[in-house]
Amino acid sequence: MDRSEATVTTLGEMSSTRRRWPLAALAVSAGTFLASCASNAPQDYFDPAGPNAEKIDTLQRPVFYIAGVVALIVIGAVGYIVFKFKDRGQDIPEQSHGNPKLEIALTILPAIILAGIAVPTVVTVFDLNKQDDTECIINVTGQQWWWEYDYATGECGGVEISQPIVTSGELVIPADTPVLLRVTSRDVIHSYWIPRLNGKRDAVPGRLHTLRMQADEPGIYTGQCTEFCGLSHARMRQAAVALNQADFQTWVDNQLEPYTAPEAGTLAATGEQTFIANCSKCHQVNGIANADGTPVLSDPDLYVVSGVAPNITNLMTRTAIAGWTFDLINEECRDALWTASPDEFGAMYLAGVTPDCFDEAALRDWLRNPPGMKPMYVDPNNLDSTGGKYRGMPMLNLNENQIDELVAYLLERK
Amino acid sequence: MFTTGSKLLLGATVLSVVGAIAFGVTTGGPAGVLGTIGLVSLASVFGFLAGINLYTRDGNVAALEPGVERTSAAAQPPVGRSLWPIVGAVGVGGLAVGAVSQPVVFKVSLIVVLATVVEWMIQGWSERASADRAYNEGIRRRLLHPLEFPIVGALIGAAVVYAFSRIMLSISKDAGRWVFIILGTIIVAIGFLFAAKRGLSKGTAAGIVAVGALALVGVGVASAVSGQRTIEEHPHISTAVCLGTATEAETEEIDDKASQDVAAKSNVISNVELTEDGRLVAFNLGTADTEYHEITVPRSTTVHVLFTNKTEEPRRLTVHLGTFPAADGTAGSEQADCTTAVNQDGVAFLTFRLDKSQAASTTPYRLTVPGVEGQEISLVVP
Ligand SMILES: [Cu+2]
Numbered sequence: 001m002d003r004s005e006a007t008v009t010t011l012g013e014m015s016s017t018r019r020r021w022p023l024a025a026l027a028v029s030a031g032t033f034l035a036s037c038a039s040n041a042p043q044d045y046f047d048p049a050g051p052n053a054e055k056i057d058t059l060q061r062p063v064f065y066i067a068g069v070v071a072l073i074v075i076g077a078v079g080y081i082v083f084k085f086k087d088r089g090q091d092i093p094e095q096s097h098g099n100p101k102l103e104i105a106l107t108i109l110p111a112i113i114l115a116g117i118a119v120p121t122v123v124t125v126f127d128l129n130k131q132d133d134t135e136c137i138i139n140v141t142g143q144q145w146w147w148e149y150d151y152a153t154g155e156c157g158g159v160e161i162s163q164p165i166v167t168s169g170e171l172v173i174p175a176d177t178p179v180l181l182r183v184t185s186r187d188v189i190h191s192y193w194i195p196r197l198n199g200k201r202d203a204v205p206g207r208l209h210t211l212r213m214q215a216d217e218p219g220i221y222t223g224q225c226t227e228f229c230g231l232s233h234a235r236m237r238q239a240a241v242a243l244n245q246a247d248f249q250t251w252v253d254n255q256l257e258p259y260t261a262p263e264a265g266t267l268a269a270t271g272e273q274t275f276i277a278n279c280s281k282c283h284q285v286n287g288i289a290n291a292d293g294t295p296v297l298s299d300p301d302l303y304v305v306s307g308v309a310p311n312i313t314n315l316m317t318r319t320a321i322a323g324w325t326f327d328l329i330n331e332e333c334r335d336a337l338w339t340a341s342p343d344e345f346g347a348m349y350l351a352g353v354t355p356d357c358f359d360e361a362a363l364r365d366w367l368r369n370p371p372g373m374k375p376m377y378v379d380p381n382n383l384d385s386t387g388g389k390y391r392g393m394p395m396l397n398l399n400e401n402q403i404d405e406l407v408a409y410l411l412e413r414k
Numbered sequence: 415m416f417t418t419g420s421k422l423l424l425g426a427t428v429l430s431v432v433g434a435i436a437f438g439v440t441t442g443g444p445a446g447v448l449g450t451i452g453l454v455s456l457a458s459v460f461g462f463l464a465g466i467n468l469y470t471r472d473g474n475v476a477a478l479e480p481g482v483e484r485t486s487a488a489a490q491p492p493v494g495r496s497l498w499p500i501v502g503a504v505g506v507g508g509l510a511v512g513a514v515s516q517p518v519v520f521k522v523s524l525i526v527v528l529a530t531v532v533e534w535m536i537q538g539w540s541e542r543a544s545a546d547r548a549y550n551e552g553i554r555r556r557l558l559h560p561l562e563f564p565i566v567g568a569l570i571g572a573a574v575v576y577a578f579s580r581i582m583l584s585i586s587k588d589a590g591r592w593v594f595i596i597l598g599t600i601i602v603a604i605g606f607l608f609a610a611k612r613g614l615s616k617g618t619a620a621g622i623v624a625v626g627a628l629a630l631v632g633v634g635v636a637s638a639v640s641g642q643r644t645i646e647e648h649p650h651i652s653t654a655v656c657l658g659t660a661t662e663a664e665t666e667e668i669d670d671k672a673s674q675d676v677a678a679k680s681n682v683i684s685n686v687e688l689t690e691d692g693r694l695v696a697f698n699l700g701t702a703d704t705e706y707h708e709i710t711v712p713r714s715t716t717v718h719v720l721f722t723n724k725t726e727e728p729r730r731l732t733v734h735l736g737t738f739p740a741a742d743g744t745a746g747s748e749q750a751d752c753t754t755a756v757n758q759d760g761v762a763f764l765t766f767r768l769d770k771s772q773a774a775s776t777t778p779y780r781l782t783v784p785g786v787e788g789q790e791i792s793l794v795v796p
Contacts, residue, residue, distance in 0.1 A: 137700045139712045152698075152710035153794055164710050164796035180700040182683070186715055206716050208681040210700060284771065300714070301769035307714025311796070 042222045042338070045195040049221060050214040052128055052198040059124045063117055128199070131210060134180040138171065142190030142203035143306030144229060144391050145236040145374065146323040159248055165255045166311040169324035172251055175218045175242035181211040186306040191227035194240045200226050215242035217342040231375040232392065237324040247346035255314055259287025262412055271409025274402050282309035285413065305389045316353040316414035322374060326362035333357035352414045360407055367403050369395050419472040423464035430457035496537060502530040533558065577634025584637035656732040656752035658784030682718045684709050686731060686781060686791060690724045694789035710794045711768055719764045719781070721753055728755040729783050733766045736775030748777050768795045
């Protein structure tokens with residue numbers, strides 16, 4: 001008898017007994033419980049990796065345990081009463097109304113528990129709102145369906161940022177340094193969350209919310225948008241990458257390095273022209289210039305609802321694109337990077353998308369048909385509701401030669 | 415063999431089938447598909463109803479069970495006179511008038527007609543819902559009162575609010591204060607009277623309320639007809655004034671209470687201060703103790719700045735929004751926006767958005783105070 005037959009018989013037997021409800025309930029709760037035991041769970045807020053998340057954890061653990069015990073007592077009592085006093089045809093017992101002593105006790109007890117929880121909660125809330133220890137400010141702006149990071153000029157964890165740096169998807173921060181994010185949005189409400197580093201913060205258009213960020217050790221900490229924001233909400237992800245100070249300095253220097261045009265005659269050089277012709281109206285590559293030396297400036301405000309498209313000056317210093325959803329590196333390299341020890345991590349991350357690691361499949365698919373990978377509209381040909389502007393990146397009908405050239409060009413953006 | 419009712423429904427069924435085929439063949443595209451689906455659904459519904467009608471012989475009791483025609487529900491006399499034919503006629507008339515005059519008349523008439531259809535249908539049905547007359551009278555109320563009471567209540571509420579708002583808008587600001595204090599007192603007093611005098615007859619109470627309502631609506635209509643009082647416009651500050659190349663009657667537009675009108679103080683990207691000794695400095699959100707002379711502003715993002723004037727002169731804060739070539743290719747002129755001028759210790763709010771990178775503008779993005787030389791805060795837009 002094979003397995004499926006066995007299951008069928010058991011189910012058949014069960015349905016004839018009155019026991020199937022408790023069993024089904026047990027199966028569901030056991031399934032839910034076991035699902036929480038995944039080992040590969042990088043977004044686990046029970047596993048804090050910085051002081052802010054630790055504060056939250058210190059608060060939520062006791063509350064979780066107390067609530068758990070209360071829940072067990074209540075569920076147990078309800079279950080006991082249900083079984084003990086179920087209708088077996090016995091007489092209706094004596095009816096009574098009101099029991100002031102019991103009622104007062106049952107009001108005061110929860111009030112004491114809640115007050116006990118409130119005190120550390122309020123303290124933590126204020127703690128998490130402190131701004132006076134900031135050593136670095138980064139503007140974090142959400143839009144459908146990716147996050148942009150603008151590094152304000154000035155000091156950041158002892159590293160001088162002379163020009164603003166604009167990146168997307170991966171927030172690079174100095175490790176062991178209090179960073180302050182100024183979170184806002186350019187279209188709808190989003191919410192920024194790196195579970196292992198801090199709680200969530202809503203990104204609301206026209207408002208500027210602050211969120212502390214600090215990672216104890218170099219490493220990569222993933223997260224995702226946690227406020228439903230349209231068709232591709234599920235594909236709006238992000239990560240925070242913490243580097244030690246020397247590595248952070250290297251990263252900043254690299255981001256601010258002047259543009260190097262591809263060598264004349266190469267595929268990448270043709271790619272640069274293809275890029276200027278097809279992509280520059282939305283995407284900025286800092287320093288890119290026309291043949292006559294005039295800078296090529298993007299005008300995403302004319303084409304995209306949110307008014308911006310990712311700055312891809314240093315695309316190949318990130319490991320994933322388009323809302324940090326599609327990998328630029330192969331699985332092996334990604335696993336190595338994600339599990340690297342804090343000492344090894346920095347060097348591995350700064351190596352960027354090396355030829356060994358580069359996986360061009362996702363990038364090519366993206367250039368071929370972005371809305372095919374990330375749903376953006378119900379009807380991509382009808383832009384009436386947005387006044388002719390796009391949400392996300394439109395399908396550009398590139399041919400395979402153009403894609404080859406563009407990939408060659410983009411590979412040098414690091 | 416075909417009863418009267420089923421003939422009608424069978425005819426409608428055949429018509430919709432023919433219609434569906436004709437539409438499906440002649441119309442292509444998504445509209446064709448949707449339309450055909452609609453017509454086929456219609457055909458099946460008519461077919462279904464025709465089937466039921468045939469089966470029940472039109473619900474004709476006499477045909478099913480001879481002799482019940484006197485006791486059956488259908489044989490009951492109507493409960494009372496109905497207003498609905500007249501209301502419906504007025505509604506239809508209104509539709510015609512509205513179609514050629516005001517759209518609002520048309521819309522209101524449409525609502526009247528729809529309400530009539532619903533009310534009349536339910537009333538017609540309820541009058542013969544059963545062979546028991548008293549039950550029939552009750553069932554209409556049970557069905558329609560839960561619908562009618564909230565809607566009529568909301569309409570009365572809206573009329574009261576609308577009348578009050580018209581009155582407020584037509585009398586002067588200062589008179590308004592007193593009128594509403596007195597009105598409020600009177601209403602409370604009357605309410606108190608009702609509550610205190612238990613023996614007050616229903617008629618007296620209804621009379622007082624009716625007189626009050628009539629007075630309110632009357633004054634409301636009169637106010638609406640006499641129109642709004644003139645409401646002063648906020649002075650529009652021209653770019654030239656912001657840039658300090660023109661002056662206006664400055665003192666006129668000083669906003670004495672500017673700081674009281676700022677609602678969004680808590681989420682400004684920067685607090686900009688003109689210090690007592692005439693320096694312009696920025697305290698950026700997140701590092702409130704450090705004086706900055708530069709603010710990094712993300713592109714295409716609405717940001718707010720709070721300006722505080724510590725000097726004795728009235729001052730305004732100007733944001734320079736760049737210079738871009740005009741559509742005709744000429745150089746274009748510098749764009750700017752600014753706060754109203756504020757007195758010493760006054761606070762004003764400035765909201766702006768920069769869509770293009772700094773490199774696209776031929777003049778720098780920056781914050782300045784017209785009349786204060788050599789002080790500026792640059793805005794860095796990547
Ligand atoms: Cu989102």
